[in-house]
Amino acid sequence: MNKKLIFFDIDGTLLDEQSGSVPASTIEAIEKAQKNGHLCFINTGRPISTIDKIITDLPFDGYVCGCGTYIEYQQKILFHTELDFELRKKVIQSIDQYQVDAMLEGKSGVYFSQHLKHPFIQAIKKKYQDLHFQVHSFSSHEDVPFDKLTVWYQPDTPIEAFKKALENDFLIIQRDIDFLEIVPLPYSKATGIQYLIDHLGYTLKDTISMGDSLNDLPMLTYTHESVAMGNSHPLLLDQVTYITTPVNQDGIQHALEHFHLI
Incomplete structure (x- = not known):
C-alpha cells in the first residue's frame, strides 16, 4: 500500500458542529490510518492559536493553519508568515x-x-x-x-x-x-499541502483531502483524491472525487475505507 498524506478540515469535517464533538468513529479511523503508515494532517483556515483542545488532543502528525500561513510537522514549526x-x-x-x-x-x-x-x-x-x-x-x-x-x-x-x-x-x-x-496571496490550503509534499519527499499522487466548506476548495481541487462530507456546501459536490456521509454519520470512516486506507 502506498503511504498517503491525508489532510482534514476541522469544522464540519472532523468536528460535528451540532454536538461540538469529534465522533468516536472518526478518531478510530484516523488512528487506524496512521497505524497503516499514512500521515494525517489538520488543514484549516483557523490560526494555530484557536485550535480546540478536542483536536490538539488527537495524535495528528502536523498542522496546516491559517490557510497555508502556518505549517507544523511533529510539533516543529516549519513555516510561518505574518503580514508586514x-x-x-x-x-x-x-x-x-x-x-x-x-x-x-x-x-x-x-x-x-x-x-x-x-x-x-x-x-x-x-x-x-x-x-x-x-x-x-x-x-x-x-x-x-x-x-x-x-x-x-x-x-x-x-x-x-x-x-x-x-x-x-x-x-x-x-x-x-x-x-x-x-x-x-499567494497562500492557501493548497500551498500548505505542496510545502509538506516537498518537505517530506512525497508526490501529489500521494495526497487526499477532506472538507465541507468553500475555503476547502483550494485543497480539494489540488490533491490527487478529494472528499466532500455529506454535509458539505453544495458547490463542493462536483469538485471532488468522492462524496461521503455527513460527519455525524461516520463520514471520515467511510471515506478512509473507500480509499482502502483502513
Whole structure:
C-alpha cells in the first residue's frame, strides 16, 4: 500500500458542529490510518492559536493553519508568515473606513474589532474567551500581529469597496452572504499541502483531502483524491472525487475505507 498524506478540515469535517464533538468513529479511523503508515494532517483556515483542545488532543502528525500561513510537522514549526507592517496598516485602516466587524488571526492570538455589531462574530468572541484562547481587541490606531483575517458585515456595508481595497494583496473567499475569509496571496490550503509534499519527499499522487466548506476548495481541487462530507456546501459536490456521509454519520470512516486506507 502506498503511504498517503491525508489532510482534514476541522469544522464540519472532523468536528460535528451540532454536538461540538469529534465522533468516536472518526478518531478510530484516523488512528487506524496512521497505524497503516499514512500521515494525517489538520488543514484549516483557523490560526494555530484557536485550535480546540478536542483536536490538539488527537495524535495528528502536523498542522496546516491559517490557510497555508502556518505549517507544523511533529510539533516543529516549519513555516510561518505574518503580514508586514504596511499591509497590516492598510487592512486595519480599511476595516475602520468601511466599518466591517473583523477578527485578525495570528499565531499567538486573535484580535477583534472593538465595537462588534454582527451577532455571529460576537458569539465567536465569547466562545473563544470561554475556551481561554488568547483573545484581544484592536483599534484603528493600533498595530497588532496577524496572518489573515475574517470579516462580517451588515446589509448596508459598502462591502464591494472594502473588497476592492484589498483585492490586489489577498484572496477574498465569500464564505456566506455576510462573511468573508481573507488570506494573503499567494497562500492557501493548497500551498500548505505542496510545502509538506516537498518537505517530506512525497508526490501529489500521494495526497487526499477532506472538507465541507468553500475555503476547502483550494485543497480539494489540488490533491490527487478529494472528499466532500455529506454535509458539505453544495458547490463542493462536483469538485471532488468522492462524496461521503455527513460527519455525524461516520463520514471520515467511510471515506478512509473507500480509499482502502483502513
